[in-house]
Amino acid sequence: MDEKLIKKAIKGNFNAYSILVNELKSDGYKLAYTILKNEQDSIDAYLQAVEKGLKNIKNLKEVKYFKTWFLKIVINEAKNIISKNSKVIYLEDIKDLKEDKEINRENKIDLEKSLQSIDPQTREMIKMKYYMGYKLEEIAQILDLSIGMVKGKMYTALKNMRKELSDSENRG
Template identity: 30%
Template sequence: MTDDTFAERIVAMTPTLYRVCYSELREASDREDAVQEALTRAWQKRASLRDERFMQTWLVRILINECRNIQRRRPAQTLDELPAPPPGADVGLHDSLLSLPDKLRLPMVLHYIEGYKVEEIAKMLGVPQGTVKSRLYAARREMREKLSEEAEYTW
């Protein structure tokens, strides 16, 4: 893969990268730092990408690591209030997703928003497929409860 192709594919992935970051990090500046560090690492390691077909999964996995590195360096925070939804966001979905525990939210985003298969998510997160399935089940249950009073949300 040429550098141009590599860069073009990354640019095309910007919405996915953004949603993964948004799922993990509350501050816009942290999301920007995470994606910059992830892209830098991916660029440095691009020669080790053995199969171009897995580039997207590979990059998302790197990004998740960077998001968690940033989380880890931050002092523990108690968030009493959810951040305001960004322009264009579905408020109900935004709030219900962000209300999920961290472990449940990311599989939900990766599966239902990004369309990754359970097997792919398991590789990204380094957990068994069964764990992903159980987290998706728990996440769906929690979101269903949060959204049950709003008629437009059905499952």
Template identity: 30%
Template sequence: METQELLVRRAIRGDEDAFLQLIKMYKVDLYKTSFSYFRNEEEALEALQEVTYRAFKSIRKVKEPAYFKTWLIRIMINYCNDQLRKKKREVLNEEYLASQGISETHEGLEIEEALLGLDQRSREIITLKYFHGLKIKEIALAMECPEGTVKTWLHKALESLRLSLSEKGGK
């Protein structure tokens, strides 16, 4: 089996089979990301289709093959945010949190509510860091900003989350 980087290089050169293999590798991550925004299977699948199309059309813009997954998830996040802005709603998926080990208990609902209370950028950074396991460098690349800025934003997001949770728990 070929490595991701080799597949990306082939896809950039126009190899459609390589592109399809890459999409198959990351379709679950893309679906989970879209589902966490929309909480609706139909919308999540539509997002997956649209992002696959957009990625195919702009594959030549990938600068660093090692960060293909980050690039792909960023396209999904941008698409989801655009769609939510159009609908004027923001949501986070309970099943996605549950899949990350946070159950639908009182505690899980508090965490979900606290995440919903964060601003969009804070939710994005926490999603990329803790739900997708990206490194600060990868998040910086995806968000097109310096690593130090991502660290600052992440710190502030976590502080806001802690504050929100401590207020709810009375701790």
């Protein structure tokens, strides 16, 4: 990201801010969609994040963390939408998984159940890594956690999921 633009945005330059958030439009929408699983709600979360970010950009301390700062706002806005709508999030469509595009219906249901059994924060981490391609370091920054915490939570969750899915396969 262009540090000069970020500095201008912090000083109140609306055009600079617009350019910056427009560069993050795809990432912001995808991140909101991994949480909300609804196109319109995801757009709303991104737009609300743009508005909230504009009001609070002057509080950004480190220019290099603009992207992280903005994506945290997107996550919070997505969570606010969930609270307002009292929606239960289900993984209706896992076609975006990179490793295996041809998961049969039974495995899809098992995977969905397995993911739903994970705590919401760890589920977000897994989505960010495997659906959106974020690196562990980026996930740690966005969620304001240590890299060790992210690795540990994801390792444990994926290990448990593998076991759960393996047990389910052996039963079937």
